[in-house]
Amino acid sequence: MNSTLIEKLKQRRTQYALGRNLSLDKEAITSLIKEAIRHTPSSFNAQTSRAVILFGKQSEQFWELTKQELKKIVPAEAFANTAAKLDGFAAGVGTVLFYEDQSVVKGLQEQFALYADNFPIWSEQGSGMAQFAVWLALTEAGVGASLQHYNPVTDEATRQEWNVPASWKLRAQMPFGSHEGGFGEKAFMDDAQRFIIKG
Template identity: 35%
Template sequence: MPSKAAQFLETLAARRTIYALKPELPANVELQNVRDAVQEIIKHTPTCFNSQGNRAVILTGESHKCVWDHVYKTIPIEAYKTRPLSARDEALGTVVFLVNDAKTKEMQEAFPAWSDLFPEFVAHSSGSAQISAWTALELLGFGAHLQHFNELVKDALPKDTVKEEWKVQGQLVFGLPVTGPIEKSFMENEVPLLE
């Protein structure tokens, strides 16, 4: 396999969910490095019809703690409070992924034949941005895990930064890893090559 492809696949395969984090930066990494990586990913992630509806906000410090405290206090099921509490207290920050719903509606009106499919197209693009950002943060030395407390997070985001028409798609919680990932098992899922 060509070396660039092998390096890419090795990096992608090494990405894992890491919950045990601490609110610190890896050596020689600054928050600006996180911002720069996420900015490039949002800019270059493909979108349907080049609609460019992906958005992101990076929360650290008090904004990070405030959002996760809101989720912790608001979530109605006690069994689901553990993850928001650990995100609040043990992580350094969160990348909140959003999409521009106004742009999605605009695309639905412009291309009525695909109208019902646009929310799915948008979710695919957001997912691409999320996995790319997750992998990039791991290359910077962070551990991370992906959460989906979407509406609760949206309610706590600063209204002067996050527009009403932006819909939350996921939250990538990151920090310095305390432990490595758990071993991952794989099911058989051979990809056929048809000629």
Template identity: 40%
Template sequence: MPTTTTLYFLLLLLLPLFYSFYQNNSSTMSAANASFLSSLISRRSIYVLSKSLPTGVTQSKIQELVNQAVKYTPSSFNIESARVVVLWGEESDKLWELTWKSVEAVAGFPDDAAKAASKGKIQNFATGAGTVLFFEDQDVIDKIASIYTAYADNFPIWAENSNGLLQGNIWTLFSNEKVGASLQHYSNLIEGEVAKTWGLPASWKLKAQMPFGGIGAPAEEKEKTFEGRVKYFGGESA
């Protein structure tokens, strides 16, 4: 008959198997998904930025995060049409200066107060450490569309989808490092000046701008819900 000591050690050996069975057969979220979901929840629009990145976050680390996001974000037909430019310091300041000039030239402000508010908002983006610019290479999209003509009209849409994934991935990676960021869309007003200022190919079409830096103030709380936005058919109810 087994001794108490033998049973004790047998139990120790079996515990990992019981735990593995529980993990694989319960509805409990995996540690990896819990961590990923936490990252999604933590990512917020940060509008009050500083030029000082958090302790331990260097320009090299930011650039490595961007590189890896660009490398591993999927694209339709693996065309990898997304392009990214990172502007640091004075180069980022230059972007927001030309953005304000472009807005000022076309916007019909009702009064001086509205103009000052708009200028202040744009100048605030220059208070960060840098800006990420997101592009799509139209030449790459046109080439794949000419090959798969049945899907030609869809490739620009799919490219936009992939670019959105890339923007979200970089934003979330920044958030994990306590780097604040927001996503801005002045593309149609500044695309030409951006290409000329930084010598970019004409085929690079600007999609979004992401000012980033140290977090000067936390994001405001917002109500979020999935109610009424998701439907399930068949299977178990959510």
């Protein structure tokens, strides 16, 4: 069966070579990201996912802050590689910072004690879904992206810079921009080891 959705799923790849040659403007990209997150399911429809969407100089500033934080902990001889990687993310059009609002998670735990242990897990799963929805929406729009995890080293500096609420926990970063290179090789495991189908 042909499925345009499956074709999009296949098109979504990790793009590290980002540039600024996009025809989409900031408003269009913002709208895509907001809609993708708005329509992502969440446990109890609690909508715990939050996002900070940074463009241009603001995105560059995020990666600069991350660089400064990493410089404190990455061995000097390894830092040049790290810095070059971050410069690559900063070379794009923008970065989405994905958060989960812990005050909502805590409220749910108090309200529904029976599921208390599950809410943090469901929040993480919801965040992953939101990240994937945004990644797919960007893919369809011809925008390249990757998924990064510089939390928690960058959390505090970022919180201060953009006045992010204390209850928002940073979970992932998605730098995006134009596709300026190919994708890495990708291997797939055997279906036989992955799926059990009966009946």
